Amino acid sequence: xxxxxxxxxxxxxxxxxxxxxxxxxxxxxxxxxxxxxxxxxxxxxxxxxxxxxxxxxxxxxxxxxxxxxxxxxxxxxxxxxxxxxxxxxxxxxxxxxxxxxxxxxxxxxxxxxxxxxxxxxxxxxxxxxxxxxxxxxxxxxxxxxxxxxxxxxxxxxxxxxxxxxxxxxxxxxxxxxxxxxxxxxxxxxxxxxxxxxxxxxxxxxxxxxxxxxxxxxxxxxxxxxxxxxxxxxxxxxxxxxxxxxxxxxxxxxxxxxxxxxxxxxxxxxxxxxxxxxxxxxxxxxxxxxxxxxxxxxxxxxxxxxxxxxxxxxxxxxxxxxxxxxxxxxxxxxxxxxxxxxxxxxxxxxxxxxxxxxxxxxxxxxxxxxxxxxxxxxxxxxxxxxxxxxxxxxxxxxxxxxxxxxxxxxxxxxxxxxxxxxxx
Numbered sequence: 001x002x003x004x005x006x007x008x009x010x011x012x013x014x015x016x017x018x019x020x021x022x023x024x025x026x027x028x029x030x031x032x033x034x035x036x037x038x039x040x041x042x043x044x045x046x047x048x049x050x051x052x053x054x055x056x057x058x059x060x061x062x063x064x065x066x067x068x069x070x071x072x073x074x075x076x077x078x079x080x081x082x083x084x085x086x087x088x089x090x091x092x093x094x095x096x097x098x099x100x101x102x103x104x105x106x107x108x109x110x111x112x113x114x115x116x117x118x119x120x121x122x123x124x125x126x127x128x129x130x131x132x133x134x135x136x137x138x139x140x141x142x143x144x145x146x147x148x149x150x151x152x153x154x155x156x157x158x159x160x161x162x163x164x165x166x167x168x169x170x171x172x173x174x175x176x177x178x179x180x181x182x183x184x185x186x187x188x189x190x191x192x193x194x195x196x197x198x199x200x201x202x203x204x205x206x207x208x209x210x211x212x213x214x215x216x217x218x219x220x221x222x223x224x225x226x227x228x229x230x231x232x233x234x235x236x237x238x239x240x241x242x243x244x245x246x247x248x249x250x251x252x253x254x255x256x257x258x259x260x261x262x263x264x265x266x267x268x269x270x271x272x273x274x275x276x277x278x279x280x281x282x283x284x285x286x287x288x289x290x291x292x293x294x295x296x297x298x299x300x301x302x303x304x305x306x307x308x309x310x311x312x313x314x315x316x317x318x319x320x321x322x323x324x325x326x327x328x329x330x331x332x333x334x335x336x337x338x339x340x341x342x343x344x345x346x347x348x349x350x351x352x353x354x355x356x357x358x359x360x361x362x363x364x365x366x367x368x369x370x371x372x373x374x375x376x377x378x379x380x381x382x383x384x385x386x387x388x389x390x391x392x393x394x395x396x397x398x399x400x401x402x403x404x405x406x407x408x409x410x411x412x413x414x415x416x417x418x419x420x421x422x423x
Contacts, residue, residue: 002154002398004131004391011133011150011394012095014082015142020090021083021180028058028186029083029176035059037082041149041174048157050172058186061174065156065167073168073412077197078155078401079361079372080148081178084140085383094136103128108385109137116386123204123380124388131391141387143379148200149174151377151394155401167405168412171197175361181322184364194370196336198404199362202376205393206349210337210373211327212356212363213264213285214292218299220246220280221316222273239278242306242314243271246280249302262287262355264295287325287355323359329366330373337373339411343403349396352376375400 017037022030029035038059045053045063052064067073084090098106103125106116114137118124135141152172159165171194175183178201202209224239250266252258259265264286272279282299286292296319303315330337337353344351356363362372378393 001395002158004395007150007154007391007394007398008097008131008133010154011143011146011389014146014149015093015095018091018093019083019142019176020086021177023086023180028182030180030182031083034083034176038174038176041082041153044153045156045172048153049160050156056188059176060187061172062188062192063156063172065159065170065172067167067169067409068163069166069168069409069413071413073409074195075169075171075193076405076408077171077173077192077194077370078152079173079175079197079199079365080145080152080201080377081175081183081361082146082149083176083179083183084142084146085144085179087383088140088385089138090140090142093139093142095141096134096136098132098134101127101130101132106132106134108134112137114138114385116388121381121386127390127392132388133391134388135385137385140382140384141379141389143377143387143389144382145178145201145377147377147379147389147394147397151200151397151401154394155398155405158398158402159405165402165406166409168409170405173197178361181359183361184368187361187365187368189365189368189370192370196333196371197362197365198340198401199360199365199372199374200377200397200401201360201362202356202374203379203382204352205376205378205390205396206344206352207376208337208340208344208351208353208373209356209375210330210353211287211325212323212359212374213287214289214324215322215359216284216292216296216319217322218282218284218296218317218319220282220299220303221318222246222278222280223312223314223316224275224277226275236275237310237314238275239314240273240275243273243278243280246302246306246315250298260357264288264291266295266299283322284319285357289325289328323363324367326363326366326372330371333371336371339404339407340373340375340400343400343407346407347396347399347403349400
């Protein structure tokens with residue numbers, strides 16, 4: 001197994017580089033600072049001995065580990081993203097190393113009384129006695145998904161240094177802007193050339209996911225009429241009151257804080273307004289395709305109902321699909337999930353197969369022709385000051401990557417896979 005120090009050193013170097021993405025930018029990458037880590041990663045891949053290392057004009061990185069076996073096997077890939085969430089600061093990340101965690105409260109920041117407590121974050125109980133990496137309470141950590149990058153680079157280095165482990169050709173891909181939903185938008189699936197891939201972008205050790213939300217975003221714009229309040233009777237139309245009616249007409253218990261597992265939701269993410277104009281932004285999520293379409297229809301019908309109460313159309317609604325449930329694309333190829341599940345079992349990781357209450361690059365890539373289940377990277381409490389990751393979970397993720405490569409080579413050893421299936 002790869003050593004803790006190597007993983008800690010590599011991971012902490014990555015997280016100290018600010019790569020926060022920006023949803024308001026139309027550039028790719030959306031922030032110039034993402035180039036800082038992208039260029040470092042490309043150089044590091046060359047240093048460890050990867051071949052065909054390329055970084056394109058949009059900061060997408062691809063590299064190859066050539067096969068070390070004679071028989072033909074499918075080209076497989078491993079993918080992670082290097083941007084961090086715009087939800088919380090990723091500047092001046094100062095990771096803290098907690099060795100031999102005692103199971104008690106962790107003081108992240110004494111001055112600000114910021115505490116990571118197992119009384120609130122119960123998953124911490126699983127990691128007593130392990131080595132944790134936390135924030136200092138003032139930023140996110142960036143384990144989403146610099147842990148995944150750390151694990152992929154480390155696994156490739158391990159395979160290069162241990163040529164007795166058989167594997168076919170492996171492709172590696174690192175992407176910008178996943179956190180703002182654009183990580184796969186300019187990913188060249190044909191150039192990547194893998195038959196399937198795995199994103200290392202899950203959370204708890206053991207997670208293996210091949211289904212995710214169907215997702216859409218909705219912008220509701222409400223027009224009012226501003227009139228002097230002293231003479232407003234019968235004339236003023238206050239867009240904020242209409243926005244309030246719209247919000248309260250949606251099912252109150254179908255929101256993120258009241259749902260779990262495969263339950264979908266409407267989530268109001270932003271509201272800005274005055275008398276003349278109010279804008280609401282929603283995200284719509286559901287694992288079931290029919291329920292997903294029904295949710296979009298609910299919003300449309302509510303807008304029509306409110307508009308019918310006025311002479312002019314005062315509500316405009318724009319809904320854009322963001323990504324779809326990868327299950328539709330992965331399920332016909334369940335052997336790729338089976339290989340990952342078996343790899344986990346062989347390195348003493350209990351597989352936790354469950355749907356993602358979110359999305360990954362893999363969901364979009366699956367619809368672009370690259371089936372792409374998601375595997376744990378090991379972090380918890382993403383996108384905030386309480387984010388942490390056990391180093392032992394990263395070690396397990398590296399072991400799973402290596403074992404997937406080995407099992408794929410073994411599985412196809414006695415099969416005539418054929419030259420036409422090589423990249």
